[in-house]
Amino acid sequence: xxxxxxxxxxxxxxxxxxxxxxxxxxxxxxxxxxxxxxxxxxxxxxxxxxxxxxxxxxxxxxxxxxxxxxxxxxxxxxxxxxxxxxxxxxxxxxxxxxxxxxxxxxxxxxxxxxxxxxxxxxxxxxxxxxxxxxxxxxxxxxxxxxxxxxxxxxxxxxxxxxxxxxxxxxxxxxxxxxxxxxxxxxxxxxxxxxxxxxxxxxxxxxxxxxxxxxxxxxxxxxxxxxxxxxxxxxxxxxxxxxxxxxxxxxxxxxxxxxxxxxxxxxxxxxxxxxxxxxxxxxxxxxxxxxxxxxxxxxxxxxxxxxxxxxxxxxxxxxxxxxx
Amino acid sequence: xxxxxxxxxxxxxxxxxxxxxxxxxxxxxxxxxxxxxxxxxxxxxxxxxxxxxxxxxxxxxxxxxxxxxxxxxxxxxxxxxxxxxxxxxxxxxxxxxxxxxxxxxxxxxxxxxxxxxxxxxxxxxxxxxxxxxxxxxxxxxxxxxxxxxxxxxxxxxxxxxxxxxxxxxxxxxxxxxxxxxxxxxxxxxxxxxxxxxxxxxxxxxxxxxxxxxxxxxxxxxxxxxxxxxxxxxxxxxxxxxxxxxxxxxxxxxxxxxxxxxxxxxxxxxxxxxxxxxxxxxxxxxxxxxxxxxxxxxxxxxxxxxxxxxxxxxxxxxxxxxxx
Numbered sequence: 001x002x003x004x005x006x007x008x009x010x011x012x013x014x015x016x017x018x019x020x021x022x023x024x025x026x027x028x029x030x031x032x033x034x035x036x037x038x039x040x041x042x043x044x045x046x047x048x049x050x051x052x053x054x055x056x057x058x059x060x061x062x063x064x065x066x067x068x069x070x071x072x073x074x075x076x077x078x079x080x081x082x083x084x085x086x087x088x089x090x091x092x093x094x095x096x097x098x099x100x101x102x103x104x105x106x107x108x109x110x111x112x113x114x115x116x117x118x119x120x121x122x123x124x125x126x127x128x129x130x131x132x133x134x135x136x137x138x139x140x141x142x143x144x145x146x147x148x149x150x151x152x153x154x155x156x157x158x159x160x161x162x163x164x165x166x167x168x169x170x171x172x173x174x175x176x177x178x179x180x181x182x183x184x185x186x187x188x189x190x191x192x193x194x195x196x197x198x199x200x201x202x203x204x205x206x207x208x209x210x211x212x213x214x215x216x217x218x219x220x221x222x223x224x225x226x227x228x229x230x231x232x233x234x235x236x237x238x239x240x241x242x243x244x245x246x247x248x249x250x251x252x253x254x255x256x257x258x259x260x261x262x263x264x265x266x267x268x269x270x271x272x273x274x275x276x277x278x279x280x281x282x283x284x285x286x287x288x289x290x291x292x293x294x295x296x297x298x299x300x301x302x303x304x305x306x307x308x309x310x311x312x313x314x315x316x317x318x319x320x321x322x323x
Numbered sequence: 324x325x326x327x328x329x330x331x332x333x334x335x336x337x338x339x340x341x342x343x344x345x346x347x348x349x350x351x352x353x354x355x356x357x358x359x360x361x362x363x364x365x366x367x368x369x370x371x372x373x374x375x376x377x378x379x380x381x382x383x384x385x386x387x388x389x390x391x392x393x394x395x396x397x398x399x400x401x402x403x404x405x406x407x408x409x410x411x412x413x414x415x416x417x418x419x420x421x422x423x424x425x426x427x428x429x430x431x432x433x434x435x436x437x438x439x440x441x442x443x444x445x446x447x448x449x450x451x452x453x454x455x456x457x458x459x460x461x462x463x464x465x466x467x468x469x470x471x472x473x474x475x476x477x478x479x480x481x482x483x484x485x486x487x488x489x490x491x492x493x494x495x496x497x498x499x500x501x502x503x504x505x506x507x508x509x510x511x512x513x514x515x516x517x518x519x520x521x522x523x524x525x526x527x528x529x530x531x532x533x534x535x536x537x538x539x540x541x542x543x544x545x546x547x548x549x550x551x552x553x554x555x556x557x558x559x560x561x562x563x564x565x566x567x568x569x570x571x572x573x574x575x576x577x578x579x580x581x582x583x584x585x586x587x588x589x590x591x592x593x594x595x596x597x598x599x600x601x602x603x604x605x606x607x608x609x610x611x612x613x614x615x616x617x618x619x620x621x622x623x624x625x626x627x628x629x630x631x632x633x634x635x636x637x638x639x640x641x642x643x644x645x646x
Contacts, residue, residue, distance in 0.1 A: 083611075084610070132478060146577065148476055153577075154472075155455060155579020156454070156455040156580055157611070159579050159612065162577075162609050162611060163577060166573040167569060167607055178610065179607065249490065250489040250490060250573065253486060253489050254469065254476075254483065254486060254574065254578070255478060255483055256478020256479055256480055258479040286485050286502065287407070287500060287501065288397075288406075288480070289480070
């Protein structure tokens with residue numbers, strides 16, 4: 001009998017990941033390709049179809065694709081559109097749900113990448129068995145997915161969970177969204193890089209990071225430097241953790257979750273990030289929450305981004321069968 | 324046939340309100356008495372029982388009390404307890420749900436006052452027909468109730484919606500919760516009074532507010548002064564509106580609601596508060612939300628606090644009948 005899988009598509013500003021994922025989160029196969037975000041959407045669709053064909057051809061009748069899950073920036077589950085994505089040159093509204101549905105004759109579930117990640121953690125990762133939690137994806141930006149009582153918080157207009165754009169400082173850093181002082185300008189891979197450069201101006205310690213240009217430096221170099229005790233990198237993690245921790249305290253004062261789960265590139269730094277986040281979060285927490293909320297590292301979507309959209313597709317299939 | 328009512332009890336730090344409320348939000352009768360918060364709970368219970376007896380005796384068999392709704396600070400719907408209320412000298416945990424249930428042999432629904440207010444607005448007030456909204460009660464402190472998809476957001480530990488304690492400024496005003504810079508130290512009746520005194524130090528304009536001591540001044544005098552064009556009072560509303568508006572933008576970035584509803588004493592100032600809140604909120608809003616979220620004044624729980632716990636009791640009765 002053919003193995004039942006879902007086709008999971010994680011669209012990022014630079015890379016798109018496509019995978020075949022079983023009900024229990026086993027990734028049978030996957031492929032990565034450049035999104036080529038500056039090219040129009042039809043160019044992307046052609047590439048995607050070729051890659052999917054290639055994946056399918058490896059398995060033929062051994063697998064049965066049951067549904068499609070798509071995670072993408074600015075994806076709206078109500079409209080089925082990718083709306084005004086700042087990092088994709090696809091125009092105001094791309095009807096990706098309809099196009100994929102027509103192409104593959106399968107149910108297509110769509111959500112923004114961070115919301116998909118939250119469901120990935122719930123089904124396959126750190127949030128297994130939890131009903132109230134928040135996932136923060138610390139990548140190029142800061143995405144978030146909020147789960148309340150076992151359901152994704154979608155909101156009135158399909159755009160809940162933009163915690164990356166809460167305000168840290170009205171006179172703070174310029175954000176590519178047009179606002180000033182957004183959390184993601186501090187707490188993301190790009191944010192910590194900006195902090196490193198700020199600290200290079202303030203501090204005089206030697207650091208291997210000083211040999212890299214702004215364009216060259218990645219989160220990995222900052223993490224690696226911190227793990228070898230580099231003072232500049234450690235100070236950057238301390239500052240990032242303080243800002244992120246204080247804002248997580250604000251999120252908890254809204255949602256009262258069981259846990260906050262950190263995912264994405266920056267979370268791979270582990271305790272170097274986790275420790276200052278926890279410390280400052282506890283310091284800013286209202287009494288009712290102190291000592292009650294866990295901060296965990298992602299064990300699913302950080303390992304593989306395709307697990308987010310895959311979880312979404314499997315949950316949708318479950319709803320169809322129940323409903 | 325007897326009119327079906329619920330017994331609604333709104334416990335505040337200074338006053339307790341008890342009312343008999345019909346299914347459609349008609350208050351048949353109500354009574355106010357001093358909570359005497361420094362006295363122990365049994366003293367309060369005796370007074371409450373007397374007042375309830377008195378209310379009942381006015382109607383006798385004309386009414387049938389179907390359930391009890393209680394709104395109180397730090398009330399936890401999961402445990403049925405009032406837990407560590409900062410303004411009530413009742414000890415760590417008062418099992419008010421159990422005691423009222425045993426006394427009156429009726430189902431007792433408990434929530435904190437702001438959560439009750441949110442349900443009051445949904446059933447009887449500004450949020451009629453809405454499924455996603457947030458109520459902010461601007462009284463002595465700042466309480467909040469969040470409704471997601473038609474359900475009160477309760478959280479993992481029963482304590483969601485403490486927006487009064489999100490951080491405005493880590494070096495800001497001391498809060499009676501022990502933290503520093505909490506939103507309620509700025510955006511509440513007490514908060515705007517503190518702002519008036521701060522501005523009296525900064526500004527030199529004459530103002531009728533200058534004849535009042537800190538202890539004498541109430542929110543009403545500040546509102547009245549603002550409505551007659553007093554510069555000091557207007558500056559205080561502008562500053563309050565700016566801080567509240569910017570933090571409402573953060574709340575929207577979590578919840579994506581249809582509306583924010585302002586209730587409580589300070590909301591009675593009307594447009595003098597509403598206009599700066601709206602303006603600054605829009606300024607800080609992430610693009611996806613700009614122009615989409617209404618800010619409204621309470622039409623229910625501001626008019627009468629007993630409508631909050633009453634709504635809770637009626638919703639619980641509906642659940643019992645459906646469930």
